Amino acid sequence: MAATQVRGQRIPRLDAPAKVTGRAKYTYDVDQTSDPRLKGMLYGAILRSRLPRARIRRIDTSKAEKMPGVRAVMSLVGEGAEVQYAGEALAAVAAETWEQAKDALSAIEVEYEPLPFEVDTDRAYEKGLRSSPRVERRGRGEDGFDEADVVVEATYRTPVQIHTPLETHGSVVVWTGPSQVVVYDSTQVLFSVRDSLARELNLPPENVQVICEYMGGGFGSKLWMQHYTPIAARLSRKAGAPVKLMLSREEDFLATGNNPDAVQTIRIGAKKDGTFVAFSRRSYGTGGVGGGADLPAPVYRFPHLYLEHVDVTTNAGPAAPLRAPKWPQAAFGVDSAIDELAAKLGMDPVELRIKNDPSEIRRKEWQIGAERIGWKEKWRPWGSHKGVLRRGLGCGASAWGGGGGPGSVAEVEIFRDGSVVVRLGTQDIGTGTKTVVGIAAADGLGLTPEFLRSDQFRVYIGDTRLGRSGGSGGSTTAASVYPAVYDAADKALARLKEFVAKKLGVPADRLVSQGGRIFDKQNPTKGLTWGEATRLLPTEAISQRGEWRPGMTGSGVAGCQFAEVEVDTETGIVRVVKVVAVHDCGAVINRLTAESQVIGGVTQGISFALLEGRLMDWQTGLMINADLENYKLAGAFEVPEIDVVLLDMPERGVIGLGEPPIIPTAAAIANAVANALGVRVRELPITPDKVLKALGKVPS
Amino acid sequence: MHSFDYRAPKDLEETLEEAAHWGEKGRLLAGGTDLILFMERGRLRPEVVIEVPRTEPFTTLEETNGMIRIGARVTMGQLEHSPLIREKLPVLSQAAGEVGSVQIRNLATIGGNIVTASPAGDTLPALLVLDAQLMLQKKGSLRTVPIDQFFLGPGQTVREPDEVLTEVRVPVKGDRFVTQFYKLAVRSYMDIAIVDVAIGVYTNGDGAVEDARIALGSVAPTPIRAREAEERLKGQVPTETLIDEVALLAQKASSPITDQRGSAEYRWLMVYRLTKRLLTNALLNSSASGHR
Numbered sequence: 008m009a010a011t012q013v014r015g016q017r018i019p020r021l022d023a024p025a026k027v028t029g030r031a032k033y034t035y036d037v038d039q040t041s042d043p044r045l046k047g048m049l050y051g052a053i054l055r056s057r058l059p060r061a062r063i064r065r066i067d068t069s070k071a072e073k074m075p076g077v078r079a080v081m082s083l084v085g086e087g088a089e090v091q092y093a094g095e096a097l098a099a100v101a102a103e104t105w106e107q108a109k110d111a112l113s114a115i116e117v118e119y120e121p122l123p124f125e126v127d128t129d130r131a132y133e134k135g136l137r138s139s140p141r142v143e144r145r146g147r148g149e150d151g152f153d154e155a156d157v158v159v160e161a162t163y164r165t166p167v168q169i170h171t172p173l174e175t176h177g178s179v180v181v182w183t184g185p186s187q188v189v190v191y192d193s194t195q196v197l198f199s200v201r202d203s204l205a206r207e208l209n210l211p212p213e214n215v216q217v218i219c220e221y222m223g224g225g226f227g228s229k230l231w232m233q234h235y236t237p238i239a240a241r242l243s244r245k246a247g248a249p250v251k252l253m254l255s256r257e258e259d260f261l262a263t264g265n266n267p268d269a270v271q272t273i274r275i276g277a278k279k280d281g282t283f284v285a286f287s288r289r290s291y292g293t294g295g296v297g298g299g300a301d302l303p304a305p306v307y308r309f310p311h312l313y314l315e316h317v318d319v320t321t322n323a324g325p326a327a328p329l330r331a332p333k334w335p336q337a338a339f340g341v342d343s344a345i346d347e348l349a350a351k352l353g354m355d356p357v358e359l360r361i362k363n364d365p366s367e368i369r370r371k372e373w374q375i376g377a378e379r380i381g382w383k384e385k386w387r388p389w390g391s392h393k394g395v396l397r398r399g400l401g402c403g404a405s406a407w408g409g410g411g412g413p414g415s416v417a418e419v420e421i422f423r424d425g426s427v428v429v430r431l432g433t434q435d436i437g438t439g440t441k442t443v444v445g446i447a448a449a450d451g452l453g454l455t456p457e458f459l460r461s462d463q464f465r466v467y468i469g470d471t472r473l474g475r476s477g478g479s480g481g482s483t484t485a486a487s488v489y490p491a492v493y494d495a496a497d498k499a500l501a502r503l504k505e506f507v508a509k510k511l512g513v514p515a516d517r518l519v520s521q522g523g524r525i526f527d528k529q530n531p532t533k534g535l536t537w538g539e540a541t542r543l544l545p546t547e548a549i550s551q552r553g554e555w556r557p558g559m560t561g562s563g564v565a566g567c568q569f570a571e572v573e574v575d576t577e578t579g580i581v582r583v584v585k586v587v588a589v590h591d592c593g594a595v596i597n598r599l600t601a602e603s604q605v606i607g608g609v610t611q612g613i614s615f616a617l618l619e620g621r622l623m624d625w626q627t628g629l630m631i632n633a634d635l636e637n638y639k640l641a642g643a644f645e646v647p648e649i650d651v652v653l654l655d656m657p658e659r660g661v662i663g664l665g666e667p668p669i670i671p672t673a674a675a676i677a678n679a680v681a682n683a684l685g686v687r688v689r690e691l692p693i694t695p696d697k698v699l700k701a702l703g704k705v706p707s
Numbered sequence: 708m709h710s711f712d713y714r715a716p717k718d719l720e721e722t723l724e725e726a727a728h729w730g731e732k733g734r735l736l737a738g739g740t741d742l743i744l745f746m747e748r749g750r751l752r753p754e755v756v757i758e759v760p761r762t763e764p765f766t767t768l769e770e771t772n773g774m775i776r777i778g779a780r781v782t783m784g785q786l787e788h789s790p791l792i793r794e795k796l797p798v799l800s801q802a803a804g805e806v807g808s809v810q811i812r813n814l815a816t817i818g819g820n821i822v823t824a825s826p827a828g829d830t831l832p833a834l835l836v837l838d839a840q841l842m843l844q845k846k847g848s849l850r851t852v853p854i855d856q857f858f859l860g861p862g863q864t865v866r867e868p869d870e871v872l873t874e875v876r877v878p879v880k881g882d883r884f885v886t887q888f889y890k891l892a893v894r895s896y897m898d899i900a901i902v903d904v905a906i907g908v909y910t911n912g913d914g915a916v917e918d919a920r921i922a923l924g925s926v927a928p929t930p931i932r933a934r935e936a937e938e939r940l941k942g943q944v945p946t947e948t949l950i951d952e953v954a955l956l957a958q959k960a961s962s963p964i965t966d967q968r969g970s971a972e973y974r975w976l977m978v979y980r981l982t983k984r985l986l987t988n989a990l991l992n993s994s995a996s997g998h999r
Contacts, residue, residue, distance in 0.1 A: 106708065577980045578891055579973075618893060622967055636899070637967050644896040694893060695901070696973035705972045 008559065008594035008657040012522060013449045013456050015655070017599040021442045021459070021466060022221070022435075031221040034193040035253055037179050044181050044189065044249065049078055049101040051242050051252030052108040053235065054115050055262065056090040056097055059322040059628025060124035063088045063097065067116040071100060074114055076107035078246035083238070089122070091296045092322045093629050094261025096234055101242040101250045124322040127625040128268055128293045136320045137291065141301060143314040151285035151311020155276025159347045163273065163340040164690040165673075166620030167293070168266040169259075170329055171640060174223020176263045177253030180239040188240060189216045194232075195225040195436050196478030201471045203232035208240060220469035225436040226611075227328035228264035230480045260633035264327025265621060267292045267300035271340040275348050276311075283363040285311035288340065293319040294326030302337040306406045307345070308365045322628055323621075328480065330608070331407065331666035335615060335673050339691060342403040342674035346681060350389050356678070357382060357402060360567075368654065369404060369565035372589040376402065379587040379650055380569040390685030395577055398584065401678025402569045403671030409592065409663030410562025411486025413555040416474030419448050419495040420550040421503055425538040426463040427452065429496075432473035433488050438665050439600030440484055441468050446596055447489045451496025453520030454537065474552065482663030485596060486560035489661045495553025502551065506543040507535055561659040566590035566667050568609070570675035574683045576702060579695030581680055583613055583647045586672065591654040593662035598653070605651045605668040612672020614641035617692050708747050712755045718762050719844075722871055725757045727846045731868040733757050737765075737780050738816040740807065741823045759818065764874050770795065777875045779818025783830070787812060795879050798886035798905055802833035805890045808897045818872050821857070824864045824929065831858075831930035832905035833888055835922035840876040845869045851876075858929035884909045887985040891977055893968075900925045901969040904957075904981040908940070908989050916940045916990070921953075921982060926961035926974050933960035936982070945990040954983035 010016070025031040032041045039046040064087075068080045079101040084090065090097065098115050102108035125131040152158060172193075179191040188208065194200050197217045205212040222229075239252035254263065269292040276285040286309040292300030301316040349356040357377050364370050377383070386400045417431040429448040435441045445466045449459045458464055467473060477487055500520055507525050508515035511533060519528045526534025535543075569587040574580070588605045595601050618639040622631040632638040673691060681687040686701045699705040714733075716722040726733060734753035736742050745751040759765050759780055767778040768789060775795060777786070786792050786803035793800045806812055806820070806829045820828045821841065831854075839854040843866055854875075857864050866872065886907040892898035903924030909917045919940040921933040936956035943949055963974035 106710070109708075577984065578977060580891070580893070582895075632967055639894055639898065642894060642896050645894060694969075695891075696970050699973060699976065705970070705976055 008660050010657065011450055013446050013454065013459060015595045015598060015657070016456060018442055018446060018456055018459065018597050019599060020439055021445050026221070033174055033221045033223055034177055034179060034191045034219065035174055035223070037191050044183060045179065048179070048249040048251055049103060049246055050105040050108045051099060051101045051239050051250045052105070052112050053096050053238065053252070053258065054098040054112045054117070055258065056093055056095045058090070058119050058121055059093045059126055060122040061090050061119040062122060063090060063117060064120050065116070065118040066098060068098060070116065071111040071114040074102070074107065074111045076103035077111045078102060078248060079242045080111065081238070081241060081245065092324050094258065094324055096238070096262065099238045099242055101246045124628045126321050126323055126623040126628045128270070128291070128319050128321060130625060131293065131319045131321045132291055132317070138298065138318040140315045140317050143304065144312065146311035148311060148313040149285070149287050152274065152276040152287070155284045156279045157348065157351055158274060158276045159344060159351055160272065160274040161344060161347060161689055163271050163343055165269045165336040165339055166691060167268045168329060168615060168619050169621055169638060170226045170228040170264060170266070170327065171259070171635070171638070172224035172226060172229070175254045175256055175259045176229060176233055176235060178236040178239045179249065179251040180243045181249035182243055186210055187214050189218065190236060190240070191218050192236060193222050193225070193229060194219050195229040195434060195480055196231060197432055197434050197469070197471050198475055199478055200232045200236060204236055204240060207237045217471045218469060219434050222434065222436055225479070226330045227332060227480065230328060230478055233263060256635060257633045260630060260638065262324050265295065265324060266329035266332070267294045267326045269300065269302060269333070269336045269340070271302065273340050273344040275344050277348055277352065279352070281352055281354050281359045281362050283307060283309050285309060287313040289315045291317040291319050293321045293323065295321055295323035297325030299326045302333050305337070305341040306366070306404050307341070307360070307363045323623065330611065330669050334670045335612060338403050338405065338670050338674045339677060342671065343677055343687065343689065346401065346678045347687065355386070360402070360404065364404070366406070366565045368591050369567055372565060372567045372591070372654065375652055376567050376569045376587045376589045379652065380571060380585065382569070385571070389682055392683050392685065396573055396575055397683040398571060398573050399679045399681070399683025400569065400571050401675045401680070401682055402567060403674030403678065405566035405568070405590070405667045405670035407482060407564050407667035407670070408562050409482040409486065409564050409667070411483045411490070411555070411560050411661070411663070415476040415488050415491035415555055417488070417492040417495040417553045418474055418550060419451070419492070419499040419553065420548050421499050421541055421544070422548045423541055423544045425541045426465070427454070429466045429492060430473045431468055431476055431488060431492060432471050433468050433476035433484060434479055435468060436479045438479070438484065438604060439597060440479070440488065441466055442600060443485050443596050444468060444488055444492050447492035448496045451493040452500050453522070455523050458523060458537070482665040482667070485663050486562070486661045487555060489596060490555045490559040491553050493553065493559065494556050495551050498551035498553055499549060502549050503540060503544070507540050510535070510543055558660070560661045561593045562662055564591045564593070564662050564664070564667055566671065568671040568675045570672070570679045572676060572679040572683060574680055574698060576684070579698030581617055581693055581698065583645070583676060585648045585650065586675070587650045587652065588668055589652040589654070590664065590668055591656060592664035593659035594657040595653055595655055596661060601653055601664055602651045604664045606649050608666070608668025609649050609672050610641055610646050612669045613645055613676065615691060616673035616676040617641070617645070617694070620692050709752050711753055714755055714757045716757065716760055718760055719764060719873065722757065722759060723844060723846045726871050727869045729755045729757065733868070735759055735822070735871060737818040738782065738814045740811050740815040741819060759871070767874055770879065773879050775877045775879060777817055777877065779872045779874055780816050783812035783815045783817070783820070784809070786817060796837060796877060798836060798888045798907065799830060799833045801888045802830045802890070802905065805829050817875055821854070821875070822864065822866065822872055824858050824862050826861055826927060826929055827900045827903065827925040828930065829890055829900060829903055829924065832903045832922035832924045834875065835930055835932050836886060836905040836907040836920040837877045838920070841872055842874045842876065843870045844873045845871065855932055860928045880909065885989045887989050889981050889985055891981060899968060902926055902974050902977045902981060904978065904985055906982065906985045906989060908986070910990070913944070915942060915944045921957050923957065923961055923978055926963040926978055931960060933957040936960060945986070947991070950983055950986045950990065953986060954979045957982040
């Protein structure tokens with residue numbers, strides 16, 4: 008998988024011009040100007056529970072039905088039903104305008120019987136609203152601590168985080184026949200939405216078409232069909248008109264998923280020389296009314312390991328996987344504790360990590376990262392920094408799978424006029440998949456980056472009418488689609504070569520396609536240009552299907568990050584000065600978008616470290632900051648210099664990179680803050696008041 | 708959002724007519740960056756929205772006879788970039804430049820920031836330090852209200868429903884009046900202040916403080932002046948000890964609450980530290996410390 012003329016280069020996104028000029032139509036944008044079938048489109052809206060837990064005594068939609076412009080009203084819960092979180096769907100309407108739909112919602116009468124609730128994780132834990140502990144043990148478990156010379160123990164907290172994709176969740180549905188439905192959906196998983204909706208509506212899957220050519224981000228909460236899609240489909244059928252049902256930002260916050268919080272009490276035992284002996288972690292956290300708050304094991308080598316986790320149930324929306332689900336939380340705990348151990352041992356934290364890291368790749372990465380951040384020159388022990396503004400350094404580790412697999416059917420078509428069309432029903436969740444698909448085809452055909460960006464080259468994705476493909480989750484897309492597209496291109500090229508072989512009088516297996524020419528590898532001057540070659544086609548076009556083939560991909564990546572921060576010890580404001588992110592992703596397909604993935608992960612990691620966190624009012628059971636004014640995300644000014652180092656290991660094949668870069672950022676920042684201050688903030692986000700509390704300047 | 712009627716008067720006279728006609732049923736829009744949000748959230752439900760016209764005196768931005776006149780529709784972006792404001796009222800230029808985003812500053816106006824009367828309105832401490840005068844006009848009458856007598860509580864002011872804020876007048880105090888502004892927020896852009904502090908000090912040739920203004924935002928039901936602190940500074944030659952004492956008096960003037968942006972204890976401490984930092988920067992001329 009060595010770099011070629013198109014692979015491993017910096018290829019700008021094929022759809023960048025469409026995106027920056029507004030030509031790209033997202034689910035939010037579609038209407039009859041982009042699809043004439045959407046003429047007469049109605050606006051859907053969902054009425055949601057205002058209470059965190061209640062029995063619905065009565066729900067009366069009769070007034071709403073008579074409101075102007077209202078075309079369909081549906082109750083979603085029966086009388087006597089119990090709702091379990093504020094934001095749970097109760098009823099839905101479709102009306103001619105968005106305002107009419109909202110007005111109709113307020114005309115629906117709901118009589119609630121309030122029931123006891125709990126939204127606070129600690130209080131729920133105390134009340135016993137929790138699962139029995141799930142235990143994992145390796146070696147001698149906690150008994151292994153008797154081999155340790157030094158032990159550190161501390162409790163670390165991370166908040167519930169919300170996915171906050173730029174484009175909120177939603178679907179646009181139009182029935183094109185009595186049993187034919189087309190769905191525009193902002194989704195990470197086209198075919199699963201198609202199959203799920205077909206089941207819900209009792210239709211054959213091929214009667215459901217799901218389209219998502221462009222999407223405004225998905226971090227895991229768009230990884231299955233959500234409740235609004237069948238609601239939109241039913242409203243549409245009832246009203247006899249297309250329905251657009253896009254959720255508001257508040258609905259996104261309350262009812263589309265979240266990343267569980269975690270309270271982890273971690274113990275690490277080590278020998279005097281720093282060799283890790285034992286690790287134990289007792290954790291709990293809430294996935295709301297769902298579960299799934301457990302954390303992964305540490306990536307470092309611990310002969311004895313004890314993990315115990317308890318899921319806490321609260322009256323909040325169910326959790327959903329969020330970019331490397333629970334790994335950043337776990338890394339924050341583990342890498343913070345390792346720095347505490349390093350301080351106690353009086354050891355350099357990077358050396359301590361290298362000593363206990365089982366990954367050969369990451370051991371190399373620690374050294375690269377340390378050099379790039381200037382660790383040797385800049386790092387000073389905890390507590391030695393003075394002055395109002397203090398700088399500190401910290402680091403953290405990352406690991407991920409990122410492999411791909413079968414399940415994609417790609418098509419590559421070569422036309423007599425030289426143009427090439429690539430089709431695959433995958434989706435681009437913002438990672439640059441469309442460009443990756445294009446590169447795979449161009450790579451398989453031996454075409455140039457210039458050809459890739461020309462009008463002669465067209466890539467179609469984002470539609471279930473195209474060849475089947477899997478979901479975009481777990482950083483598996485690149486390693487799943489690349490081999491399938493390459494396979495199709497390779498097969499199509501083989502057919503084209505047959506005609507060239509005949510023309511040149513050279514055996515087909517001696518022909519090579521490279522740099523826009525097909526030529527005899529024994530006599531490179533003997534050949535045809537791409538255009539000359541395709542003109543030999545006896546039909547308008549040839550087309551080949553391809554599937555995933557083994558040997559082109561790998562899995563299992565390692566990474567580490569270093570952060571330099573500056574803390575204003577008078578105000579507690581933390582500024583990230585620089586992040587060095589060293590990651591491996593096997594063979595780099597597109598260096599430009601690969602770097603973008605790392606920058607995106609680091610940015611979201613900074614946000615998690617310093618800003619984000621769901622706030623619930625335990626007295627009312629409501630979320631306090633269900634908007635982007637009060638739920639803060641990192642903006643452009645919070646993004647520091649990010650030095651991305653991608654290890655190039657083409658021999659390992661294509662491996663995904665979307666998730667691993669978010670894992671170590673918060674840990675590295677927390678360690679850098681602790682290094683600057685000499686005291687540690689053990690709870691994210693690291694807000695100014697927590698910094699001053701840690702410094703003992705504000706009472707806790 | 709609820710349905711409402713929209714009026715677009717052409718000039719001052721028509722605006723006063725509309726305001727008089729609709730009274731409490733109407734709401735003036737001078738940019739709408741707060742008003743529209745409040746309406747979307749159902750916090751305000753005016754029957755009529757009256758858009759203040761982009762004409763004189765609402766768009767005035769000029770200096771006459773030692774007085775800078777700023778029309779109510781002058782945007783945050785204009786205040787941020789206007790050479791006049793940058794030169795003569797740098798503290799206002801800086802405060803305006805810290806409001807929201809570029810897009811918001813292109814739309815949001817000084818009139819809106821004042822009339823919305825948020826305790827966290829960023830330009831308000833700056834205007835308090837500058838002794839701004841507010842011109843409130845209604846059909847047949849005009850009154851001038853000093854800005855420190857304008858605010859009553861969050862979103863509440865002495866303005867009558869039929870009164871229109873036409874312009875803000877700020878006396879130019881000259882080069883010896885040194886000002887400083889600090890907006891404390893967790894995000895360096897597009898964020899609401901946890902604490903705003905503005906100071907202005909007028910020193911005479913002997914280095915003594917002749918007059919002082921210390922104004923605080925986001926730490927009381929309204930933007931406030933810390934008058935005891937100001938008084939303590941007057942007539943004194945500043946020292947570290949004095950500045951510390953003054954900062955403690957500023958702290959005493961505040962009455963912060965705990966909310967999602969910060970705890971009361973944290974805000975309380977920040978009033979002291981930031982007042983001290985700004986006064987030190989302005990009076991002791993030590994090298995500036997701290998960052999945002």
